[in-house]
Amino acid sequence: MSSISTILDIAKREQKRLLARPVYIFSMVIAPVIAFIFFTTLMRDGLPCELPAGIVDDDNTSVTREVIRNLDAMQQTHVVAHYGSVAEARKAMQEGRIYAFYYIPKGTTQLALSSKQPTVSFYTAPSYIVPASLEYRDMKMMSEYASGAITRATLYAKGYTDAQAMAVLQPIRCEMHAVNNPRLNYSVYLSNTILPGIIMLLIMQVTIYAIYVEIKEETSKEWMSMAGNDVVKALTGKLLPHLAIWLLMGALCLVWLYGLWHFPLNSGIWPMVLNMFLLIIASFAFAVFFCGCVPSLRWALSLATLWGVLSFPISGFSFPQMAFPDPLRALSYFFPLRHYFLIYVDQALNGLPLIYSWQDIAIQTAFLILPLFVLGRLRKFLMEYHYTH
Amino acid sequence: MNWLKNIINIWFYEIKNALFDEGAVVFFIVVPLLYPLLYAYLYGNENVREVPTVVVDNCNTLTSREFLRRADATADIKIVGHCADMEEAKEMIHQREAYCLIYIPEEFDSDIIAMRQATVELYSDMSGLLYYKAVLGGCTEVSLDMNKEIKAMRLPGATEEQLSTFQYPIEYQYVPMFNTQSGFATFLIPAVLMMIIQQTMVLGVGMIAGDEREKHRKGLVDPHLIGKRPHEILIGKSMVYFAIYAVVAVYLVCIVPPMFHLVHIWDWRALLAFMVPFILSCVFFSIAVSALAHDRESFIIMFVFLSIPLLFASGISWPASNIPHFWKAFSWLFPSTFGINGFVRITEMGARLPDVMPELAALWIQTFAYLCLSFLVYKRTYREQISA
Numbered sequence: 195m196s197s198i199s200t201i202l203d204i205a206k207r208e209q210k211r212l213l214a215r216p217v218y219i220f221s222m223v224i225a226p227v228i229a230f231i232f233f234t235t236l237m238r239d240g241l242p243c244e245l246p247a248g249i250v251d252d253d254n255t256s257v258t259r260e261v262i263r264n265l266d267a268m269q270q271t272h273v274v275a276h277y278g279s280v281a282e283a284r285k286a287m288q289e290g291r292i293y294a295f296y297y298i299p300k301g302t303t304q305l306a307l308s309s310k311q312p313t314v315s316f317y318t319a320p321s322y323i324v325p326a327s328l329e330y331r332d333m334k335m336m337s338e339y340a341s342g343a344i345t346r347a348t349l350y351a352k353g354y355t356d357a358q359a360m361a362v363l364q365p366i367r368c369e370m371h372a373v374n375n376p377r378l379n380y381s382v383y384l385s386n387t388i389l390p391g392i393i394m395l396l397i398m399q400v401t402i403y404a405i406y407v408e409i410k411e412e413t414s415k416e417w418m419s420m421a422g423n424d425v426v427k428a429l430t431g432k433l434l435p436h437l438a439i440w441l442l443m444g445a446l447c448l449v450w451l452y453g454l455w456h457f458p459l460n461s462g463i464w465p466m467v468l469n470m471f472l473l474i475i476a477s478f479a480f481a482v483f484f485c486g487c488v489p490s491l492r493w494a495l496s497l498a499t500l501w502g503v504l505s506f507p508i509s510g511f512s513f514p515q516m517a518f519p520d521p522l523r524a525l526s527y528f529f530p531l532r533h534y535f536l537i538y539v540d541q542a543l544n545g546l547p548l549i550y551s552w553q554d555i556a557i558q559t560a561f562l563i564l565p566l567f568v569l570g571r572l573r574k575f576l577m578e579y580h581y582t583h
Numbered sequence: 584m585n586w587l588k589n590i591i592n593i594w595f596y597e598i599k600n601a602l603f604d605e606g607a608v609v610f611f612i613v614v615p616l617l618y619p620l621l622y623a624y625l626y627g628n629e630n631v632r633e634v635p636t637v638v639v640d641n642c643n644t645l646t647s648r649e650f651l652r653r654a655d656a657t658a659d660i661k662i663v664g665h666c667a668d669m670e671e672a673k674e675m676i677h678q679r680e681a682y683c684l685i686y687i688p689e690e691f692d693s694d695i696i697a698m699r700q701a702t703v704e705l706y707s708d709m710s711g712l713l714y715y716k717a718v719l720g721g722c723t724e725v726s727l728d729m730n731k732e733i734k735a736m737r738l739p740g741a742t743e744e745q746l747s748t749f750q751y752p753i754e755y756q757y758v759p760m761f762n763t764q765s766g767f768a769t770f771l772i773p774a775v776l777m778m779i780i781q782q783t784m785v786l787g788v789g790m791i792a793g794d795e796r797e798k799h800r801k802g803l804v805d806p807h808l809i810g811k812r813p814h815e816i817l818i819g820k821s822m823v824y825f826a827i828y829a830v831v832a833v834y835l836v837c838i839v840p841p842m843f844h845l846v847h848i849w850d851w852r853a854l855l856a857f858m859v860p861f862i863l864s865c866v867f868f869s870i871a872v873s874a875l876a877h878d879r880e881s882f883i884i885m886f887v888f889l890s891i892p893l894l895f896a897s898g899i900s901w902p903a904s905n906i907p908h909f910w911k912a913f914s915w916l917f918p919s920t921f922g923i924n925g926f927v928r929i930t931e932m933g934a935r936l937p938d939v940m941p942e943l944a945a946l947w948i949q950t951f952a953y954l955c956l957s958f959l960v961y962k963r964t965y966r967e968q969i970s971a
Contacts, residue, residue: 341755367700499887
């Protein structure tokens, strides 16, 4: 009984400390909420539309104007300007006004009508990879369509039906099925992992700050003596209020993504609640582990910062892990966000039974062992170390 | 000339301070040195190749096997298994043994023979967009090739040219400019480099400022600051940060990209004329926001997480033309937004200085605005400290 009341006393002490400093309120509540709002409203369209594109139409016939009108009518492409030459369009691209342009040389219509096979071109700037690939898709589709329209006209004249004409034009057709994200919504790709990632990064940083600021302000002995110099009790009591706040923020994140924005949730909410819970716990485990590795607020914080920021690319939600070099593929297993992402894919995205995610759940849980390696050291640090400028 | 002496005095003192402070040195030197290498190594393959793919070939004829053989031969796709039915294939994807599925229906071959359009169905695990692109790209390539051959068989005696004209009365070609292989590293690394300059500077400068404030609260003031005026301190310190980052920037801009074979076609004069205001605006931005650094460490927590939203707000990934006005205005507060766009266009797209004029002007405006703000910050900070 007494150990529970000890822990609760330390928790109350921590609660006062959390309320006393703006840095806690900022980083535990304001920062995550800003991040939630930022990412979901930034990518609220799901797929960027009406991207600026240019036209160089040297031919300028009713046929080419029709092609341009059709291109402009496509969802992702918006024709913002006509340029006199390829050089001008290229310059507009270098000025960042357009991501792509379509070039129709002089005589295209006439050559096409006399079966001389003219060539049109489209140029994109893949340094801006997302808009460039979307406009590429539209322009390619437009080119296929324009070409096909002429051939189809010939075939219809010969009495072919629609289906027959398509079979002649394109004997084999590839049909793509984007299961569970048919619109290729980018926010579903990114926000689903970035938002929990920001929670993870902030947990690691805030936890380390909260533990080591005690050494800095020379209150760590007082804290430890409240716990009877038992580091487990001291940490449990201290981190209890943190856990409560982060669980609330985690819940808010899930409500935000699946309740408010209706992102795919094919597993039901409970597996994702488990996933978020494990991420939060694993982040605490890493924070305590980093504290035990280096007895200095600024070094432990730097370590957590590097680890936390590296989590984003290495979890593989944008550039897939299978394309990493081998050492980094191996390293990726040591990042809680990597496992969160994999569990999310199995559960919310693909709606598989929970058993499919057992390995990631097991590893995420196993991270809880990490603090055990350093408890002795941490106790010593908290009892003996002094902050140095 | 007393002021000049004061400035030089501060410069020498502060550069030692910055380079021997173990916390600041992490942000000023270690992170800029190592992080780009790590990122470039991570994204070194530029694209996903040989995506593990399972097939369900219900047709199982010469033609369907030929389609699969060619798909396997593309750089995008690697066939890792043949399954009897869709359930088995899906199971392999669920076990993460494969990411894509090619399904060839039973009537595939008979459709071709009967001159109906035959369909190949493709499925991709949607955990990554690049899998989707790989399987679709690879199979489209194969189908275009095979279509050409099928048509040649159907029109015996037609020349290659006649066939091609029939298929494509208007031929088209696609020209990706600058980042020609649409690589991931080429797209992301330049933005990361600029973000590293801004964020590490903010963190390092904030740490030093937080440290000074903590000491001040304990009644300690660095003796060399006594008798100096705020503008002398501002010039002295900002020139220290500028000098450090001039060296860091040479490394990031001139050494890292060639080391990883990233596109770099820049005109060095344009680059120089662009990087100077970028670094200056970062310096004064860092000093201005260091006013928020109450102590050494809390500042790190408040600023690190911003790196990720700022990268997105720059328009390098999610296009600027689709960023809501509010966030666009927010992004204009940070040098990184203009730095990233100008840098990418100069180094990757061969833009000249006049092509990046809006970004350049914005950086100079930021430099001036944050200079004024920094002056006010220092005036307040040091009047208090030095008169104390």
